[in-house]
Amino acid sequence: QVQLVESGGGLVQAGGSLRLSCAASGSVFSIGPMGWYRQTPGNEREVIAVIFNDDTTKYADSVKGRFTISRDNAKNTVYLQMNSLKPEDTAVYFCNAKVILTAVFNYWGQGTQVTVSS
Secondary structure, three states: OEEEEEEOOEEEEOOOOEEEEEEEEEOHHHEEEEEEEEEOOOOOOEEEEEEOOOOOEEEOOOOOOOEEEEEEOOOOEEEEEEOOOOHHHOEEEEEEEEEEOOOEEEEEOOOEEEEEEO
């Protein structure tokens, strides 16, 4: 089992920055890729950034060049640095960890609200 706790959301003006954190605990040795997703009311959760165990990263086009995902393995923590925020970035942001065994197990944080005012 893996537990994820997010922090760092809040209200920011357009053009501002926020950094989200996701601390993992439990069976952290089993974690593979970790990522950040976001969801707005009435829409599906969408992946915006992923970091793999070799530290390669992938981003959704909507955040590429503005958001940076990173991980600190010593702290079992993943970060999402969000710069040049736009009102359309307003959403609930979720941390995800995948444990890949004979199947893929997804673990989720509780979500943190990010609101960008215009």
